[in-house]
Amino acid sequence: MERIETLLIDELREGDMAALAILVEKYKRLVYRVAIQITKNHEDANDVMQDTFLKVYESIHSFRKDAAFETWLYRIVVNHATNLVKRRERRRESPLSSTSEMEIHPDLRRATDLANNPHLNLERKERQRWVTQAVNSLPLKQRTVVILHEFEGLTHPEIASILNCSEGTVRSRLHYARHKLKDLLKPYVDATDFPLTTKND
């Protein structure tokens, strides 16, 4: 853990709100990114954001200094987000809004529009939409593992620690998720014009 982070945590334990503000500033994007991808809508992601940082504030005394703060934070956000999704599924509620589920947000649209080739843009947008749709269609447990591994770049042991399960479980979920995604994205997977980039690239 970074030395500054340790100092901030110490300060927060003593009740210094400025330390919390710095931690929020540092990690708000990470928390939102994970929350929105699990919950699939902005309102729920906002709730998860609030709950996560409140939990950090209230439970900082129980955080072990030898552990990684980021992993602890991931655990909190994933727990809150999955609990929220499960609660909604139990109540058979539809998501509050579909702002970000299938649409590309204006910010992103603006960014992509800046590129030169309109055909490429369209294709890229379409591909992004398919990928988002495919990932969103995965069952919650598989989706969480895919988000943490493929998008957040976490390793299997880290994910196992966050989800409080074995590494074997993580690998198994990832295996099934990949096969499902492969089938869902078949037209793109089979397309020969799509450049193949590997993890190392």
Add this chain to the structure above:
Amino acid sequence: MKPQCCSIQRCLSDYIDYTLSVRQTIIVAQHLRFCRDCQLELKSLRRTEALLRVHVPPQPPEGYYDQFGEQLQRLIEKQPRPIWWGVTAFSQAITWRFQEFLHQSISSFSKLISFPIGWVKQSPAYAWMLLIVLISLSAYQSFQTQEQDRSDTVNLSQVVKVQPTAPPKEGGNREVISNRERLVATTQTLPENAVQSRQDIDKEIEVVGSLAELSRWEGYQPDPVSDSNFINDSDTFKAMAIDDTSPDLVTVAQLSSPEPIAAKENFSQPLGVVAIPTSAEIGWSDNRSLNGVVEMLMNVPLPSFSITEVYDSVKL
């Protein structure tokens, strides 16, 4: 689909993530050479992986991040103060009281010192306090010593750990096995009574994990180091491992002792860790230094290889 293909395809996801064991990796790689179905399956999985890279997480509405701080602040103000704040305040108050008490005690104690005769009888409480202070000091000192010892041990345990897994054959091969973890290198110094028995040296050089796969791996020959050579003369000592992060590379570590062990010099210095492609044929020579290892590998006529980690034994 052949039955073998089923089990291979179940491993492909782990193969992509490099989480298979060395043995499994080699089996899958060998199968992939000849099986077109599995090659296609692997290709599809890799393409799916590549497709996922185009995913961009949805962005929040503009200005959301700026407002979030204030939003959280308001939320926290509404919340009751967490209980640990009370606990902290209480413990601080106790500490201040204790400090005050200690200060008073010390000042009274210093007054008593000027009347050395009979003060113990007059104030047995102060005598007890002195005793407690002395015991605490000695306990603290021993604790410090233990901490020191522990840190020394930690340094030694970070060695690239190599040792025979089976009892060494007399004059025979030493089976060099290494774990799959990234090799971490440091030097290891023998204690003062350096002319040691074989058992003593073995105690110092340990193996972390044991992957007998490496010794069975085609093309890999364990380095023959006889026991007598190892103890009496300087010699090199090599370990190989397939790195988790890049299974296409073999990590090669060389420990060498420039001086005879009997000279009470460092047992293994310097030490180098170098990664080379698995396809390389490594011709071990009598290089006894880190530079030797690097030079030797530089001469390998291959398109690419990389030096992953090289440790300076002196700095370590």
